[in-house]
Each structure stands twice: as C-alpha cells, then as structure tokens.
Amino acid sequence: MNTLLRIKNLHVSVEGKAILHGIDLSINAGEVHAIMGPNGSGKSTFAQVLAGREQFEVLQGSIHYAGENLLTLSPEKRARAGIFLAFQYPVEIPGVSNVYLLKTALNAIRKQRGEAELDAMDFLERVKQHTAMMQMDEELLYRSVNAGFSGGEKKRNEILQLLMLEPRLAILDETDSGLDIDALQVVANGVNSLRDDTRAFLLVTHYQRLLDYIRPDFVHVLAAGRLVKSGGPELALELEQRGYSWLKEAAVAATP
Amino acid sequence: MTVSNPQISRLLDQEYSAGFVTDIDADSVPPGLSEEVIRFISAKKQEPQFLLDWRLKAYRHWLSMPVPQWSSVHYPPIDYNAISYYSSPKSRGQAPASLEEVDPKLLDTYAKLGIPLAEQKQLAGVAVDAVFDSVSVATTFKDTLAEHGIIFCSFSEAVREHPDLVQQYLGSVVPPTDNFYASLNSAVFSDGSFVYVPKGVRCPMELSTYFRINAANTGQFERTLIIAEEGSYVSYLEGCTAPMRDENQLHAAVVELVALQDAQIRYSTVQNWYPGDSQGHGGIYNFVTKRGACRGDNAHISWTQVETGSAITWKYPSVILEGDNAVGEFYSVAMTNNYQQADTGTKMIHLGKNTRSTIISKGISARQGRNAYRGLVKVLKGAEGARNYTQCDSLLIGDRCGAHTFPYIEVKNPTARVEHEASTSRIGEEQLFYCQQRGLSAEDAVTLIVNGFCKQVFNELPMEFAVEAQKLLGINLEGVVG
Ligand SMILES: Nc1ncnc2c1ncn2[C@@H]1O[C@H](COP(=O)(O)OP(=O)(O)O)[C@@H](O)[C@H]1O
Ligand SMILES: [Mg+2]
Numbered sequence: 067m068n069t070l071l072r073i074k075n076l077h078v079s080v081e082g083k084a085i086l087h088g089i090d091l092s093i094n095a096g097e098v099h100a101i102m103g104p105n106g107s108g109k110s111t112f113a114q115v116l117a118g119r120e121q122f123e124v125l126q127g128s129i130h131y132a133g134e135n136l137l138t139l140s141p142e143k144r145a146r147a148g149i150f151l152a153f154q155y156p157v158e159i160p161g162v163s164n165v166y167l168l169k170t171a172l173n174a175i176r177k178q179r180g181e182a183e184l185d186a187m188d189f190l191e192r193v194k195q196h197t198a199m200m201q202m203d204e205e206l207l208y209r210s211v212n213a214g215f216s217g218g219e220k221k222r223n224e225i226l227q228l229l230m231l232e233p234r235l236a237i238l239d240e241t242d243s244g245l246d247i248d249a250l251q252v253v254a255n256g257v258n259s260l261r262d263d264t265r266a267f268l269l270v271t272h273y274q275r276l277l278d279y280i281r282p283d284f285v286h287v288l289a290a291g292r293l294v295k296s297g298g299p300e301l302a303l304e305l306e307q308r309g310y311s312w313l314k315e316a317a318v319a320a321t322p
Numbered sequence: 323m324t325v326s327n328p329q330i331s332r333l334l335d336q337e338y339s340a341g342f343v344t345d346i347d348a349d350s351v352p353p354g355l356s357e358e359v360i361r362f363i364s365a366k367k368q369e370p371q372f373l374l375d376w377r378l379k380a381y382r383h384w385l386s387m388p389v390p391q392w393s394s395v396h397y398p399p400i401d402y403n404a405i406s407y408y409s410s411p412k413s414r415g416q417a418p419a420s421l422e423e424v425d426p427k428l429l430d431t432y433a434k435l436g437i438p439l440a441e442q443k444q445l446a447g448v449a450v451d452a453v454f455d456s457v458s459v460a461t462t463f464k465d466t467l468a469e470h471g472i473i474f475c476s477f478s479e480a481v482r483e484h485p486d487l488v489q490q491y492l493g494s495v496v497p498p499t500d501n502f503y504a505s506l507n508s509a510v511f512s513d514g515s516f517v518y519v520p521k522g523v524r525c526p527m528e529l530s531t532y533f534r535i536n537a538a539n540t541g542q543f544e545r546t547l548i549i550a551e552e553g554s555y556v557s558y559l560e561g562c563t564a565p566m567r568d569e570n571q572l573h574a575a576v577v578e579l580v581a582l583q584d585a586q587i588r589y590s591t592v593q594n595w596y597p598g599d600s601q602g603h604g605g606i607y608n609f610v611t612k613r614g615a616c617r618g619d620n621a622h623i624s625w626t627q628v629e630t631g632s633a634i635t636w637k638y639p640s641v642i643l644e645g646d647n648a649v650g651e652f653y654s655v656a657m658t659n660n661y662q663q664a665d666t667g668t669k670m671i672h673l674g675k676n677t678r679s680t681i682i683s684k685g686i687s688a689r690q691g692r693n694a695y696r697g698l699v700k701v702l703k704g705a706e707g708a709r710n711y712t713q714c715d716s717l718l719i720g721d722r723c724g725a726h727t728f729p730y731i732e733v734k735n736p737t738a739r740v741e742h743e744a745s746t747s748r749i750g751e752e753q754l755f756y757c758q759q760r761g762l763s764a765e766d767a768v769t770l771i772v773n774g775f776c777k778q779v780f781n782e783l784p785m786e787f788a789v790e791a792q793k794l795l796g797i798n799l800e801g802v803v804g
Contacts, residue, residue: 117759121751141758151759157752160745161774167760170770174761210774227760 068095070235070266071116076127078108078115085111087291088127095234096263100277100302101270103288104310109270110154112288113239116268117151118144131235145171146178150233152224154240154270159211164223165193167211172230196229199259201252217244225256232260237268242276254279274306289313350409355402357381360509363408367478367512370485373492380498380508387502393665394694394726395634397570397607405572407510407543452532463527472556473518474529477545480516487518491549495578495615495642503574504611507543511576514544519554519585528784530559546577550585552618557588559787570598570633575610583618583645588626590783592791595631602661602690605633612639616648616674624651625668626782628791633662638696640669643677643705650679653779657795658691658723667697667728672708672738681712684776686795687723695727701738708738717775718748719768769796 071093078086085108093099103109115122116129118141129136136144159167173183184192197204200222212220221241228236238257242250257267257280269280277285277299285301286293287310294313295301351359360381364374389399467474473484481488498508515531531546550556573595581587589612598605608631614623625639635658641650652668670679685693699710716725729742749771757767773780773792780788 117755119755141755142761142763145759145761153756153759157750157756159753159756159771159774160747161777162770163774166774167757167770170762170766171757171760174763174766178761231760 069093070095070132071268072128072130074128076115076129077125078111079123079125080111080121084125085122085291086115089288089291089293091286091293093235093266093268095266097284098261098267098269098280098282100282100285101268101288101293102272102285102302102305102310107288108291109288110239113151113154113237113268113270116144116235116237117141117149142174145231146175148234150228150231150236152221152228152236152238152241154243156212156215156220156224158213158215160213162211163208164211165207168193168207168227168230171227175231192230193226196226196256199229199252200226200256202226218246218249221245221253222249225253229256229260234264235266235268236260237270239270240272241269242271242273247275250276251279274302277302287313350406353404353406355381355405355407355510359407363510363512366408367481369481372485372489373481376493376498377509377511380505381510383499384502384505384509387505390502393636393696394692394728395636395663395665397634397663400572400607402506408512466527467525467529470523470526471520472523472525473516475516477511477514477516477547480547484516484518487549488516488547491547491578491580493578495580495613496576496611501611503609504576507545507574507576507611511543511545514546514575515548515560516546517548517556517558519548519550519556521551522553523551524554525556528557528559530561532561542571542573542575544575546575548577548579548587548589550579550581550587552582553584554582555586557590557784559590559592559784561592561594561790570605570607572607572609573632574607575612577610577612577639579612579614579623581614581616581618581621581623584620585618586622586624587614588624588782589614589639590787591625591627591629592783592787592794593627593629593631593635594794596633597631597659597662598633600660600689602633605662606631608632608635608637610637612637613642613669614640614650615642616645616650616677618648619645619674620647620649621645622649622651624649624653624782626651626653626779627655627666628776628779628783628794629654629656629664629666630794632664635662635664635666638667638669638698640671641679642671642673643679643708644673646674646676648674648677650677651782652679652681652683652697653782654683655686655776655779655791655795656684656693656695657686657688658693659688661690663692665694665696667695669698669700670710672699672701672705672710674705674708676707676709677705678708679710681710681714682778683712683714683727684779685714685716685725686719686772686775687716687725688719689723691723693723693725695725695729697728698730698732699740700731701733701735701740703734705735706737708735710738710740712740712742714742714744715775716744716746717772718746721748 069092073089073091076086076089101109111122124137169189202222206219224241241253245253282299285297285299287295289310351362357378360377364377496504498505517529519525548558579587579589595606595608616623623641629635639652643650650670654666656664656666658664667683668681681697683695685695687693695714701708712729714727718725725746727744731740733740753771754764754767758764772795780791783791
C-alpha cells in the first residue's frame with residue numbers, strides 16, 4: 067500500500083494549552099477515514115495542524131506526507147503539494163471575487179505541478195461545470211469570497227474549491243454540519259466524484275449520516291485529544307446508538 | 323491578531339525604492355522666508371509685475387494666519403525660516419530648449435524612477451512634464467500637443483508665454499488667502515505644470531507631471547493650473563517621489579482646475595513621496611490644496627488619488643459644482659504604514675441644479691498607521707435635485723493602526739439626496755491562512771486582499787497607472803501586513 071500520510075505520536079498545544087496528546091494515524095492513497103468525536107475534543111485542531119496553521123504548536127511527534135516531513139513546510143507549500151482543508155468556518159474576504167481567488171489558487175497549484183496556467187476559457191468552462199455540480203448559483207462566483215453567503219453556500223463553495231484544486235489529501239472539517247439532506251447529498255456527490263486510488267480523504271464529522279453518502283474505510287474516535295478507538299464503518303453506527311460517553315471516560319482515565 | 327506574523331512583517335518592511343539622491347550642483351537660496359526671498363524668486367523667473375504683487379499680497383496675508391490645528395495629524399511645529407524656498411539644478415538656465423540640453427544626470431534620475439524622458443523611449447500616449455525640486459526640467463510631446471492647440475508646459479513658461487491666461491485664472495479657484503498652506507504656496511511657488519485645452523478639443527494623450535524632490539532642506543511648492551475650455555476633455559496624472567532623508571521636508575502644492583461648460587477634467591495622482599523610516603523619522607509633509615471648479619453646465623471633474631507615500635498627507639481635492647448638471651467625483655486610496663498619517667477626503671459643493679457627486683474613499687492602515695477620511699458635502703439653496711453618494715471603507719492590517727471617518731453634511735435644499743455608507747474591516751490571520759491554504763503566499767494573499775479592497779478606485783485610473791498603483795501598493799505593503 068502507498069502511504070500518503072503518516073502521523074506518529076503527535077502532541078499539539080495552542081496558547082500553552084495541550085490539545086492533542088499523542089495521535090498515531092496512517093492514511094493510504096485511495097482510503098477514506100472519518101474522525102468523529104465530541105465537541106472540543108480537538109478535531110479542528112488536528113485538521114488545522116495538518117494544513118500548517120501557525121498558532122498550533124507541535125510539541126512532539128512527526129507528520130510525513132508523501133514521504134516528506136510536513137512540519138517544515140509552510141501552509142501554502144502544503145497546499146501546493148496537494149493538501150486541501152475544507153474549513154469548518156470559511157472566512158469572508160470582502161472585495162476579492164470568489165472566482166478570482168479560485169483562479170489565483172488554481173494557478174499557484176498548477177505552477178507547482180509544472181502545469182501551465184489554464185486559459186480563461188478552459189478555466190471558466192471548468193468552474194461552470196463544477197458550480198453546476200454543486201448546484202450553486204453562478205452569481206456566487208462573482209461575489210466576494212464567502213461574503214454574505216449562507217451557511218450552506220459557504221460549505222458548497224468549499225467543495226467547489228476542492229473540485230477545482232483536485233487535492234491528493236482532502237480534509238473536510240464538519241462540512242456536513244448545518245446542511246440539509248439535499249445539500250448533504252450534493253456535497254457527497256462532489257466528494258465521491260473525486261474519489262480514486264491516488265487520493266485520500268479525512269472526514270471530520272459529528273454525524274453518521276454523512277457516512278451514509280460517503281462510505282469510509284475507517285472510522286476513528288477522537289476524545290480529549292486522543293484517538294481512543296478505531297474501526298470500520300460499523301463503528302459510526304455504534305456511536306450513533308451509544309453516544310461518546312463510554313469512550314470519553316476511557317480517554318479521561320488515560321490522561322495523566 | 324497582531325503583526326507578529328513574521329511573513330506579514332516581512333511584507334510590511336519593503337524598502338522605499340525611489341530613495342536615492344542625485345548629486346547635482348544646485349542653485350539655491352539660503353533658508354529663510356522674507357519679501358526679499360519672494361522678490362528673488364520672482365526675479366529669477368522674470369515674472370511680470372502682477373505676479374510679484376500677487377505673491378507679496380499672499381505673503382503678507384500668510385503672516386497674519388494662524389497655523390491650522392483642526393486636522394487629526396500630529397507633527398512638531400515647522401520652522402519656516404529653516405526651509406530653502408528655491409533650488410534649481412545649476413546646469414540648466416531658465417529652461418532647456420530641448421532634451422539634449424538637459425543634464426544627463428537628470429535624465430538618469432528620471433530613467434531610474436521609470437520615467438524615460440527621451441522621446442523614443444517614452445510611454446506611448448503619455449506626455450510628461452518633469453519637475454525637479456523647484457523647476458521643470460523637461461516637457462515631452464509639446465509639439466504634438468501644440469498641433470491641437472493644447473498648451474502643456476511648466477508654470478514658469480506659461481507665465482512668460484501666456485501671461486493673460488495665467489492672470490485670468492490663477493487664484494480663481496484657490497484664492498491666495500484660502501488657507502495657511504495655500505497662502506504660503508501662493509507667496510513662494512516655484513514651478514509646476516500648466517495645461518490649457520481649447521474649446522471642443524479632446525486631448526489625444528494622457529498628460530502627466532512627475533515631481534521629484536532632490537535637494538535637502540528645500541520645500542517644494544508647485545502650482546498646477548488646468549483650464550478646459552467649453553466641450554473639451556483632458557486626463558492628467560501626477561506622480562511624486564523624494565530621496566530618503568532623516569529630516570522632514572515640506573511639500574505644499576496648490577492645484578486649480580477649471581472646467582467650463584460641457585468640459586471634462588480627470589485628474590489622477592499617484593503619490594509616493596518618501597514616507598519616513600519604520601521608526602517614523604523623516605519623510606515628506608504633503609500639505610496640498612486641490613480644488614476644481616465646474617464653471618458651466620454639464621462640466622465634469624474627477625479626482626482620483628492613490629496616496630501611498632509621505633510621512634503626513636493632508637489634502638482634500640474638492641469640486642465646486644457651479645453649473646447645472648455638473649458632476650464631481652473623488653476616488654481615493656490612502657495607505658499608511660509604520661508611523662505615516664493621512665487626513666484626506668474631499669469637499670463637494672453643490673450650487674447648480676441637478677448636480678451630482680460621488681465619493682469613494684478607501685483607507686488602508688498598517689502597523690501604527692493613522693488614516694482619517696474627512697469629507698464635506700454641501701448642498702446650497704439653489705441646488706435643486708442635487709445628489710451625493712459617499713462610500714468610505716477602511717481596511718486595517720494589524721491591531722495598532724487606526725482609521726477614522728469625519729463626514730460633514732450640510733444640506734440647504736430639501737430636494738437633495740445625500741447618502742453615506744461606511745465600513746471598517748481588518749485583514750485577519752484567518753483570511754491569510756485561508757488564502758495560504760489555497761496555495762497563495764502570504765505576500766500574494768495580502769496583495770490580493772488589498773487590491774480587492776481598492777479595485778473600485780483603481781478602475782478609475784488610466785490603465786498604465788492602475789498597474790503602477792497596484793505595484794506601488796504591493797511594495798508599500800511589504801512590511802505593513804500584520
Ligand atoms: N485558537 C485557540 N485558542 C485557544 N484554545 C483553542 C483554540 N483553538 C482551539 N482551542 C481549544 O482546543 C480545544 C479543541 O478545539 P477544537 O479543535 O476546535 O475541537 P473540535 O473541532 O473537536 O470541536 C477546545 O478546548 C478549544 O477551546
Ligand atoms: Mg471543530
């Protein structure tokens with residue numbers, strides 16, 4: 067198997083407060099992993115550390131991506147190397163048109179891959195195709211990034227970017243939260259359309275229902291900064307029934 | 323978030339690239355201001371009596387004026403007797419008849435600044451008047467313009483060659499008693515540009531003046547006068563730079579625009595005077611009076627400014643809308659980084675019926691930069707149906723900078739409609755991270771965000787200058803983002 071991401075004993079703190087206490091996880095190309103867990107357990111922290119957010123300090127451990135030490139790379143280098151994070155709370159950027167950011171991002175990433183800039187026609191064709199797939203109003207392309215977007219529009223826009231940028235490792239941080247069933251299906255279709263044996267997905271979610279549409283290979287439970295249990299898709303169903311408390315207690319007991 | 327993000331700090335620390343000094347012999351008067359100095363300047367320029375009298379009147383009035391205190395900028399008192407009021411590169415006498423007579427060092431200076439003066443290298447479609455310290459050293463494309471009857475020359479030359487026009491319009495928009503710095507300028511102004519576009523003529527190229535302060539301890543007091551006769555059109559651009567010095571230097575200019583019936587004047591400024599160092603030492607005090615009069619029905623004046631330089635920028639390009647249906651516009655980007663201060667805005671004075679004005683102001687502050695928008699919209703009794711739309715946006719980079727808006731509105735006609743919108747936003751670490759996560763460098767992310775913010779104003783600039791303005795902003799951002 068082709069290991070895309072290998073995380074060993076990862077300890078992370080923010081503002082002096084330890085959040086992650088030794089995560090071990092390997093993800094192979096072609097796999098879909100789901101991370102579930104209660105609020106505040108460190109899921110977003112984990113996602114953002116992978117993307118290189120500076121305010122999260124890695125205290126211990128290592129992260130290798132495609133064989134390379136990820137911790138020495140800036141956020142933009144990680145992005146250009148194929149890591150994509152769909153944000154839990156996408157930020158607004160007034161005055162910068164959505165389509166312009168998309169084009170700038172795509173060209174930065176294509177440049178890294180040694181590909182020429184897409185010409186305006188090809189670019190537009192591709193954007194429109196994906197916008198249609200996400201069932202988004204084309205008008206949103208010409209609005210400022212996320213400005214005045216509804217919660218659902220923001221999430222679809224994240225997946226639109228994902229489709230355009232075609233990452234090798236896509237991390238979705240609660241993209242399903244706040245979506246109705248129809249929107250959830252649209253998002254899942256987008257993600258599934260990219261699934262192939264060169265790419266991997268890490269889905270952070272609270273709810274089993276997303277996993278009805280995007281079937282994971284593995285499910286992990288993050289509680290109080292540790293992966294306390296891993297299993298197959300059936301684990302998600304079990305969590306849906308029993309909640310997290312039985313696992314949380316185990317995690318708390320293990321915290322020194 | 324703070325400017326602690328190292329990438330942002332690096333961005334904000336970009337060097338001022340126009341900060342070199344040209345080593346050239348200059349003919350200067352010793353520092354100090356008196357009637358004698360004014361007589362000297364006037365004599366040096368072989369001015370007619372009316373102009374000397376005009377200067378002296380302004381000077382005597384200026385002596386009685388208090389230093390204005392009302393703006394929100396802060397600076398130590400200026401010693402007006404420590405400034406030299408005239409400096410001319412020695413190698414040229416009154417005015418070089420052709421470019422061949424211009425000192426090669428001066429041509430080099432402008433070439434380094436990206437303003438080639440040799441005709442074959444010039445920007446196509448842009449005529450340039452180059453002002454070095456107190457004098458105009460070269461004006462390009464004069465002959466081409468003359469074929470259309472357009473006069474584009476240094477102010478001194480206009481005084482010699484077209485004294486009647488000068489006498490008719492000088493001070494007719496900004497009287498010599500207007501305000502402290504305008505009066506000072508009226509007394510001691512040395513050179514500047516003069517434009518006259520005859521009736522019905524559409525100026526076939528952009529006109530531009532490039533101002534350069536080189537000598538130490540001098541002030542630059544230029545005066546620009548643009549007259550657009552009935553039904554004519556002209557687009558004019560000025561650019562400015564100065565060397566890096568530890569002392570502050572004063573630049574107090576006056577610009578007067580006169581647009582007669584159906585005429586249009588577009589006046590654009592890209593101001594990049596030396597802003598001082600990152601500790602707030604040195605830099606230009608840019609205290610400028612700019613005003614246009616729409617002196618006829620349907621006259622149209624627009625001011626577009628991109629203010630990135632100067633330690634202190636203090637100016638309110640204004641329009642007096644006298645004719646019916648006259649249009650006044652003000653589009654501004656003002657950026658302050660480090661210890662720079664800007665207090666800028668506009669005045670739109672509606673006199674005629676159905677006059678319209680638009681104000682779009684974008685203030686960007688980074689580090690400890692201070693930025694104030696100050697604007698007056700005044701609708702007089704007779705201005706039936708007057709309309710104004712004002713939009714003031716502020717962008718903060720880092721958390722130690724400040725932005726303020728002071729909109730003053732006086733409406734004396736009940737049919738007038740005046741709208742004002744304002745917003746303040748901050749470039750956050752979240753926005754930067756978001757862009758970086760999409761593959762953009764921090765630098766590109768900041769530039770993207772700032773350019774997005776300024777787009778509405780850049781759209782108003784002639785193409786070449788919009789590109790220039792974007793570049794300048796990019797440069798000035800290096801070291802500002804936080
Ligand atoms: N920037 C931050 N500053 C301080 N504490 C933070 C910050 N980000 C996250 N935390 C804390 O880290 C913990 C984990 O948060 P998070 O990773 O967002 O959890 P989840 O995504 O699982 O809900 C929480 O206790 C949260 O308050
Ligand atoms: Mg979260």
